[in-house]
Amino acid sequence: MQSRHRLGGVVLALLLAACNGGGDGGTPAAGPATAGNPPAAGAATQNNGINGTFSGKLFYEYAGNYVIFDLAKGLPHTYLQETTDRMSFAISPDSKMAVVAEQVTSGNGENNGTHRYHVVSTENGQTQGSFSGSPGKLSGMTMKLSPDGEYIATGLFRYEWGTDHLVIEDSKGNLVFDFTAAGFDESFGWLPDGRMVVADANGWLTLFDRNFNQIKRIRQFTGSLPGRMQASPDGSRLAFSWNGHIHVMNLDGSDLRQVTTSNDRQTSHAWSPDGKWLVLAEGGVNSPVTASGSAPCPVLRIVSADASMVDVGYLTDDPRVHKVMESSGNGAADIVCGRSLSWR
Numbered sequence: 001m002q003s004r005h006r007l008g009g010v011v012l013a014l015l016l017a018a019c020n021g022g023g024d025g026g027t028p029a030a031g032p033a034t035a036g037n038p039p040a041a042g043a044a045t046q047n048n049g050i051n052g053t054f055s056g057k058l059f060y061e062y063a064g065n066y067v068i069f070d071l072a073k074g075l076p077h078t079y080l081q082e083t084t085d086r087m088s089f090a091i092s093p094d095s096k097m098a099v100v101a102e103q104v105t106s107g108n109g110e111n112n113g114t115h116r117y118h119v120v121s122t123e124n125g126q127t128q129g130s131f132s133g134s135p136g137k138l139s140g141m142t143m144k145l146s147p148d149g150e151y152i153a154t155g156l157f158r159y160e161w162g163t164d165h166l167v168i169e170d171s172k173g174n175l176v177f178d179f180t181a182a183g184f185d186e187s188f189g190w191l192p193d194g195r196m197v198v199a200d201a202n203g204w205l206t207l208f209d210r211n212f213n214q215i216k217r218i219r220q221f222t223g224s225l226p227g228r229m230q231a232s233p234d235g236s237r238l239a240f241s242w243n244g245h246i247h248v249m250n251l252d253g254s255d256l257r258q259v260t261t262s263n264d265r266q267t268s269h270a271w272s273p274d275g276k277w278l279v280l281a282e283g284g285v286n287s288p289v290t291a292s293g294s295a296p297c298p299v300l301r302i303v304s305a306d307a308s309m310v311d312v313g314y315l316t317d318d319p320r321v322h323k324v325m326e327s328s329g330n331g332a333a334d335i336v337c338g339r340s341l342s343w344r
Helices: 010-018
Strands: 057-062 065-070 075-081 086-091 097-107 112-121 127-132 152-157 164-169 175-178 188-190 196-199 204-208 214-220 227-231 237-242 245-250 266-271 277-282 299-304 325-329 332-335 339-343
Touching: 075 097, 075 112, 075 325, 086 339, 097 152, 112 152, 196 227, 227 266, 237 266, 245 266, 245 277, 277 339
Parallel strands: 188 227, 266 339
Antiparallel strands: 057 065, 057 339, 065 075, 086 097, 097 112, 112 127, 152 164, 164 175, 188 196, 196 204, 204 214, 227 237, 237 245, 266 277, 277 299, 325 332
């Protein structure tokens, strides 16, 4: 087992230098502390925006655009155009940068494909730096950046493997760890302290340490496997898709609860920075709703992470659902569609 090591700060240095990050050179600059939430009685309030008292920024991809969305103002800003070679992306902890994966060559039976990563400003889309990945073709799997910016978890295909593998790469083009070779190739997610949770084909969700050693099994799932694993900002809870709907449970596997329900499925979700709320994308496969530039529309909703069985369907009138809205001028508002969500 390869021990964990520093990368020479390549990814992290690019992130820090590009966004004028502070600190000691080993910690990303701090982002917004919390998202705005419906206030408790007697608490100080902000002026309500188009999305109530919710604030912060949503990051997502939709209709060929990489978008940053100001919740309070209800305004989207496209910082980068998607291309057929750009397979996936991840947002830095301070939200100022995106790491975008790009397929360079697809490869053939004699040579594996190649790919690289670009560190891009979410303000203006300018590339701040690039680095090559290890040999292999990107599988299109969701890409996730480690909290310290040292590692990237992604899916690769190599001809000698014959199938896609879930792997960990560093910024020197090294394949640091192969989860699939170790028997784990399903849902995965980083914890804030750099540990990981990964599921195997038998439905066991397992906790790994920072050196990618197995610590313990958390819980076994039957039927479909859990997907799109997301840890809460404090690392105490996990949110994931299971049987098409969003579930939340404690890190130790206790208090498993179904948060959402509908006649479609939820395709993406993310925690609010304070860990109290979840933003999610509702379906899109059977959507009766279309949006400019693309259809169908995975509409964005916000629900409490402590709720149960919230109807988030397209025609829902469940009072526990907040429909994310975009300001279109003159007091009008439109629905918001998105995929691959982050909330900062």
